[in-house]
Amino acid sequence: MSKNIVTIGGGTGSYTVLSGLKNFPNVSLTALVSMADDGGSTGALISELGVLPPGDVRQCLVALSEHTEVILELMNYRFNEGKLAGHSFGNIFLAALEKVTGDFAQGVEVASDILKVKGRVVPITKNKAKLAVTFDDGTAIEGESNIDHANFIGKKVEKIFYKDNVKISFHAALALLNADYIVLGPGDYYTSIIPNIIVNSFKETIAESKAKIILPINLTNKEGHTNDWKVSDYVRNIEKYLGKPVDFILVNNENPLPEQIEAYKTEVKGEVLVKDDFEDPRVIREALLSYTVFEAKKADTLKRSFIRHDSKKLADCINKIINK
Amino acid sequence: MSKNIVTIGGGTGSYTVLSGLKNFPNVSLTALVSMADDGGSTGALISELGVLPPGDVRQCLVALSEHTEVILELMNYRFNEGKLAGHSFGNIFLAALEKVTGDFAQGVEVASDILKVKGRVVPITKNKAKLAVTFDDGTAIEGESNIDHANFIGKKVEKIFYKDNVKISFHAALALLNADYIVLGPGDYYTSIIPNIIVNSFKETIAESKAKIILPINLTNKEGHTNDWKVSDYVRNIEKYLGKPVDFILVNNENPLPEQIEAYKTEVKGEVLVKDDFEDPRVIREALLSYTVFEAKKADTLKRSFIRHDSKKLADCINKIINK
Numbered sequence: 001m002s003k004n005i006v007t008i009g010g011g012t013g014s015y016t017v018l019s020g021l022k023n024f025p026n027v028s029l030t031a032l033v034s035m036a037d038d039g040g041s042t043g044a045l046i047s048e049l050g051v052l053p054p055g056d057v058r059q060c061l062v063a064l065s066e067h068t069e070v071i072l073e074l075m076n077y078r079f080n081e082g083k084l085a086g087h088s089f090g091n092i093f094l095a096a097l098e099k100v101t102g103d104f105a106q107g108v109e110v111a112s113d114i115l116k117v118k119g120r121v122v123p124i125t126k127n128k129a130k131l132a133v134t135f136d137d138g139t140a141i142e143g144e145s146n147i148d149h150a151n152f153i154g155k156k157v158e159k160i161f162y163k164d165n166v167k168i169s170f171h172a173a174l175a176l177l178n179a180d181y182i183v184l185g186p187g188d189y190y191t192s193i194i195p196n197i198i199v200n201s202f203k204e205t206i207a208e209s210k211a212k213i214i215l216p217i218n219l220t221n222k223e224g225h226t227n228d229w230k231v232s233d234y235v236r237n238i239e240k241y242l243g244k245p246v247d248f249i250l251v252n253n254e255n256p257l258p259e260q261i262e263a264y265k266t267e268v269k270g271e272v273l274v275k276d277d278f279e280d281p282r283v284i285r286e287a288l289l290s291y292t293v294f295e296a297k298k299a300d301t302l303k304r305s306f307i308r309h310d311s312k313k314l315a316d317c318i319n320k321i322i323n324k
Numbered sequence: 325m326s327k328n329i330v331t332i333g334g335g336t337g338s339y340t341v342l343s344g345l346k347n348f349p350n351v352s353l354t355a356l357v358s359m360a361d362d363g364g365s366t367g368a369l370i371s372e373l374g375v376l377p378p379g380d381v382r383q384c385l386v387a388l389s390e391h392t393e394v395i396l397e398l399m400n401y402r403f404n405e406g407k408l409a410g411h412s413f414g415n416i417f418l419a420a421l422e423k424v425t426g427d428f429a430q431g432v433e434v435a436s437d438i439l440k441v442k443g444r445v446v447p448i449t450k451n452k453a454k455l456a457v458t459f460d461d462g463t464a465i466e467g468e469s470n471i472d473h474a475n476f477i478g479k480k481v482e483k484i485f486y487k488d489n490v491k492i493s494f495h496a497a498l499a500l501l502n503a504d505y506i507v508l509g510p511g512d513y514y515t516s517i518i519p520n521i522i523v524n525s526f527k528e529t530i531a532e533s534k535a536k537i538i539l540p541i542n543l544t545n546k547e548g549h550t551n552d553w554k555v556s557d558y559v560r561n562i563e564k565y566l567g568k569p570v571d572f573i574l575v576n577n578e579n580p581l582p583e584q585i586e587a588y589k590t591e592v593k594g595e596v597l598v599k600d601d602f603e604d605p606r607v608i609r610e611a612l613l614s615y616t617v618f619e620a621k622k623a624d625t626l627k628r629s630f631i632r633h634d635s636k637k638l639a640d641c642i643n644k645i646i647n648k
């Protein structure tokens with residue numbers, strides 16, 4: 001019988017998980033996507049057109065699309081001239097579909113049809129989701145993009161929350177309740193993982209869900225956010241927000257190539273790799289690393305980490321758990 | 325056996341012909357589309373991104389698409405806020421596809437696949453096509469959009485031509501040679517009809533083609549361009565450029581409603597309807613008028629005429645000719 005797998009995250013991490021898992025038979029995939037993104041092309045479309053953030057959804061749709069290679073290239077194509085400069089075509093596509101259908105989630109359904117998506121992509125909420133963080137020194141930051149670029153070092157996060165009432169969408173809740181397995185992450189802790197968990201009624205819904213939770217631990221720490229975090233820090237902090245223990249903790253045991261570490265170090269200072277300090281029967285140690293060196297795309301202003309999970313290795317590992 | 329029908333024109337006229345004809349069985353449709361358009365959303369994309377004009381192609385793709393209604397709405401959706409204001413989504417879609425595939429015609433093929441297009445849409449040329457007109461008083465106008473908005477009254481057009489070497493595309497020539505019937509127009513004489521005929525090698529190709537040529541005469545005259553033209557003026561002038569006689573001349577014999585004439589008069593002065601003065605055995609007089617009142621869309625800066633052919637009536641008329 002087909003297993004219902006739900007992934008939770010932002011764009012890049014979910015892309016990796018989904019593009020590996022979609023090749024397995026007997027899995028039914030639903031990607032729950034954070035709606036907190038407000039930077040870059042996505043941010044411009046939100047503020048100019050009043051739409052919900054298309055960027056992360058686009059990446060999940062592309063991951064699950066069974067359309068031709070050229071269509072996937074089209075979805076990720078970024079204009080680099082004129083007034084459209086910086087916009088990815090796929091973001092404009094989703095923004096226009098929201099305008100035409102009058103509803104972001106419905107637009108995503110239509111996009112899924114056009115892109116021959118295997119599975120479903122579901123926004124975690126239908127509400128405008130403005131993320132905020134407060135610190136122990138009394139300061140605060142608003143907006144996902146501002147949080148993403150801020151340096152937290154030297155202060156302690158007191159609270160991460162939404163400015164307004166941001167409620168889990170009906171279809172996202174339904175997916176959690178019907179899930180056999182939930183894959184939480186990988187992804188940036190403060191800007192991709194937690195923004196999903198803190199939507200209203202998420203905690204209550206996942207408390208009711210019988211799904212086993214799989215937690216692929218991030219390979220690297222985000223400079224300024226999670227410097228020096230170890231595996232145990234991720235597990236402890238995520239479980240605190242989640243309100244229940246996770247069932248499987250996936251930890252990579254391969255070493256990156258020296259040039260991967262070098263490339264990564266040009267972007268971030270300090271500790272690079274997440275140290276494996278956690279002795280726990282739920283930990284599964286596997287070779288999960290990609291040896292592909294990613295290059296930042298032209299006209300793509302986002303920073304890209306160069307140490308990533310290999311989507312096939314990660315999917316194989318998840319598949320073994322599912323078929324145990 | 326299936327009949328090969330080629331339509332020639334710009335956006336609006338071809339849309340009318342194609343959306344009627346696509347419902348008939350046993351016709352294989354190819355739309356040849358002028359590449360002279362350089363105004364509005366299309367013009368902005370040309371000048372900012374260096375692409376070929378998508379606007380008229382978009383209309384033909386939508387006419388022939390068998391996809392859902394919401395997809396067709398999406399293709400015609402015009403943004404009305406922010407930096408994207410004024411752009412139709414479909415134009416951005418075709419521009420991005422040209423960038424991704426590296427070739428406009430190939431981008432149109434991919435678009436046809438996505439949109440489930442019944443038939444083919446073929447740009448008349450692959451070259452940048454900058455239209456120019458010279459007058460008997462020594463003046464000249466460059467650019468389709470400038471020509472479109474100019475008033476010719478009081479002068480005589482000496483020559484309408486392309487500034488550079490603009491050659492018929494291979495696939496457009498092939499379509500003409502394989503055609504059983506060619507439907508030329510309706511459409512603005514100087515900016516939709518003639519721009520197709522004057523591409524290099526068009527005249528030589530149509531001279532070799534055994535296709536019967538069907539000429540649906542425009543219902544109204546364009547103010548400042550073809551004021552007071554009668555049916556015979558259209559036939560005589562088009563045949564001069566074509567280098568051979570047309571085979572069927574379709575003339576409407578229905579009267580517009582008073583409110584249609586009123587609506588039209590708010591846009592143009594002088595003579596509205598094209599007078600039927602032509603006694604010729606090739607003339608077919610039929611009821612071809614649409615009684616739908618078209619409204620100019622918000623954020624759509626193009627002027628729309630309110631007296632149009634009815635696509636079903638026109639298609640029925642063409643179908644009778646084909647099956648005679």
